[in-house]
Amino acid sequence: MKATYKKYILEFKRPSGTSRGILNTKETWFIEIHKGTQKGVGECGILRGLSIDDRPDYEEKLQWACSNISKGLDYLLNKLVEFPSIQFGLETAFLSLNAKNSFEIFPSAFTKDETAIPINGLVWMGEKEYMKTQILEKIERGFRCIKMKIGAIDFQSEIELLKSVRKEFSPSDIELRVDANGAFAVTEALEKLKILADLQLHSIEQPIKAGQWHEMAELCNKTPLPIALDEELIGIFTVTKKQELLQTIQPQYLILKPSLVGGFQGCDTWITLAEKQNCGWWITSALESNVGLNAIAQYTFTKNSKLPQGLGTGSLYTNNVKSPLEVNNGTLKYNPSSSWRYL
Secondary structure: OEEEEEEEEEEEEEEEEEOOEEEEEEEEEEEEEEEOOEEEEEEEEOOOOOOOOOOOOHHHHHHHHHHOHHHOHHHHHHHOOOOHHHHHHHHHHHHHHOOOOOOOOOOOOOOOOOOOEEEOEEEOEOOHHHHHHHHHHHHHOOOOEEEEEOOOOOHHHHHHHHHHHHHHOOOOOOEEEEEOOOEOOHHHHHHHHHHHHOOOOOEEEOOEOOOOHHHHHHHHHHOOOOEEEOHHHOOOOOHHHHHHHHHHHOOOEEEEOHHHHOHHHHHHHHHHHHHHOOOEEEEEOOOOOHHHHHHHHHHHHHOOOOOOEEOOOHHHEOOOOEOOEEEEOOEEEEOOOOOOEOO
């Protein structure tokens, strides 16, 4: 068994605004495992400034993983706890290696195109008119769940935007989620949550910066609007620490990104712990190419969640890997008649 990796730069169709600045490109790495005539492919992608494994020795660890590939997946996962995106890439590559079809790693009704996964339409940060245009476009394309990133323009303008949507569409027509990416100050967060709650939103992701467990716990206790933890989960490696976080904060939801929380095994652990204390969850991609998105989507379908998932990011890039994934009427579907065109 041999393994290699290669770096790939994904190029955005248009600059995309986040709380960490404007994204024009995103780097990712593809791991390939070869065994005889079989080949397995996985994706290791980091988000600069966010991923816990955004470290100078990242490529060194990728090389180490490839050099030690014959020691098996369990050994590698145990040694790479602090590199969750490499764990995710390796899990996918091993599943791909052993699959009948290297890109169909969790065969299901989803990969047979018998059913689709409901997803949210993501509205990127930007000027008010640009954000409004995105919202209308998503609704026209059949999305029934819109997720809007907030914290880039002034709060009042964001409220006006959300109000304009609510004026035309009731909660039964359109589900609205917002993602603050930690933008609110602790002192003002509860008041802002009360204002947002009046708009009958589904939830808000990460209202305050991660790492403030007791402040977040107080917010989750008093909030009129369900809170979902996202960045808060990054860098929490042990089961004991995960339990401590959930028991301390007692959030309403978790957002699980396999590349940030240790792949499928990491997600499985969080889901098990969350369900024990009646905490909801959904799964989101982290701007992976279609290789990573495909793996996450197939895994997500097996978890039988009824909530819209955050999986519609495959169309962001000019140079994405061609895949059978399609966004159609607010859902992600797998079209088996479309072929893969991997690098």
